[in-house]
Amino acid sequence: MKIVLATGNRGKLREFKKMCDVEVIAFSDILGNIDIVEDADSFKGNALIKARTIYEKLEDSEAIVVSDDSGISLPLLGGVPGIYSARYAGEGATDKENLYKLVDTIKEIGVEQTPAYYTAAIAIVSRYGEYVVHGWMHGEALATTRGEKGFGYDPMFVPFGYDKTLGELDDEVKKAISHRAKALALAKPIIRLLAINYKGKR
Helix, strand or coil, X not given: CEEEECCCCHHHHHHHHHHCCCCCEECHHHHCCCCXXXXXXXXXXXXXHHHHHHHHHHCCCCEEEEEEXXXXXXXXXXXXXXXXXXXXXXXXXXXXXXXXXXXXXXXXXXXXXXXXXXXXXXXXXXXXXXXXXXXXXXXXXXXXXCCCCCCCXXXXXXXXXXXXXXXXXXXXXXXXXXXXXXXXXXXXXXXXXXXXXXXXXX
């Protein structure tokens, strides 16, 4: 049995490995680079697309594929960027380009900060079926950036109950409060049960 993470985002891979207490292999270490078209209309749909695609390409019935799709949503903007968070500044945009486009958008509206929330959907695909869990983190999006830690929109997001951005907070704090950590807490029991099934069928 092997657990394969279906993401090409190195920031997500590092974060996932820090949170997970089992060995995780990046799909690219096995299959190389693969472009996956994420054209669903929800985080859940896109997470399933990625997990299903990698599971099929692996052609390995012993694999458990785990995929994450996540992003930030601002009610002030009608939920934007939402599922388009990774390409808010256009296809192939860097994290910095997406970040500063959202900062500029908030500035143009004329506010210094506005409510926002992160969503994470984690999909798990194996020979025993498909599962999806969600996690959320609420806070404020700033019209500026602070801190160099994390990735993506972290330097502009202040979680409720804190006065620092995710770009300033220590990893241990983020590990406890992040949307991905909350989703992973729900995914871990599923992964453990699947692992037991795999061992029992040998």
